[in-house]
Amino acid sequence: MFAHLRPQADDPILVLMRAFQADPRPGKVDLGIGVWRDAEGRTPVFGAVKTAEERLWRTQDTKSYVSFAGDPAFHAAVGDLLLGSVTRPRAVTATTGGTSAVQTLLALSQVARPAAQVWIPAETWPNHRVLAEHLGLATRAFTYLAPEGTGIDREVLLRDLAQAQAGDVVILHACCHNPTGIDPDPELQAEIVDSLARTGAVPLVDCAYLGFGAVPEADAAFLRRLASLPEAMLAFSGSKSFGLYRERVGLALVLLEQPGVVEAVQSQLTRLNRVNYSFPPDHGARVVTEILADPALRTAWEAELAAIRTALSANRQALAKALRARLQSDRFDGLAAQSGMFAMLPLGKERVMRMREDFAVYAVGTGRVNLAGVTPRTTDRVAEAIAAVLRD
């Protein structure tokens, strides 16, 4: 039965990770995998998470099943975090991380409209396309970055989106766009919302970095604008924002126009869970609920998030400054104003490979760098590598 199977191509980020680990050179720099790290290269557990876990350890008296869609208190807590005071008819489920939130919402779209096309930004988290294609959904790319790579091509993006049909799905990043770090400004956000209102295409908003660009309220601004549309889908990941990567915290939320359809959509979400994993994981979701529901814990969490944000921003500024000095050019000044954990350096694959070979600086082949890896200890080496590969 299995003898004819061939290995799948490895995920490029895992290949990069293995190459980095095998590299014996001292001072090597990992700008690859999308995990927050402090200046010492650690990904610590948030203090607020530790406190919430300790409370749960003391008070939780059962590990019995919860429900197919997870804990309603988690739905409410994350719903409020994302949408604030917006009250709309909605169907919602906990998922196994943000990946499964995106997957579940794509699968729901397919159930609702098998012919739906999924519009995906040309620059995006690679799994968007992989998940849609795995389900057998048709995908279309829409333009995101302008050719020089330092800003969004507003006109072409809007021209592409105008081709979407009613009932198509448009994947958008809530904030801290992965991989570019470049988000639409409020004016473009409003134009995108208008475009979707005109075509009747439905946004699937992927929110994996809430709080990494600005305070959570501000990082939720685009998402909240999109939530004014008759229908919208939100995929939340707790991996980065709560540092709960391995606990697999996610939420899929569908905003609906008519209260009458909530029951049907909710039962479809429940069924998708049933056929995938029955019950979503609960521990991380309960930790998040505890943090968001307790004002002191929430303040502590927001302070820890602010520290990550400040460090990422400092790393950005330092890299932009170091590149300005080395290249005697303002070419990379825009880096400083970008948002979140990533930037995409317009270097091309060959130069990225040379940075790896000549300087032991490991970026993803597309030129995506994780700014968490550009610390006070590594900035000079990274800037030197970029400047050198650009010079020759």
Ligand SMILES: Cc1ncc(COP(=O)(O)O)c(C=O)c1O
């Ligand atoms: C844009 C985006 N969406 C979703 C995810 C999924 O995160 P997870 O499944 O680890 O919660 C990631 C993770 O890197 C991401 O970058």
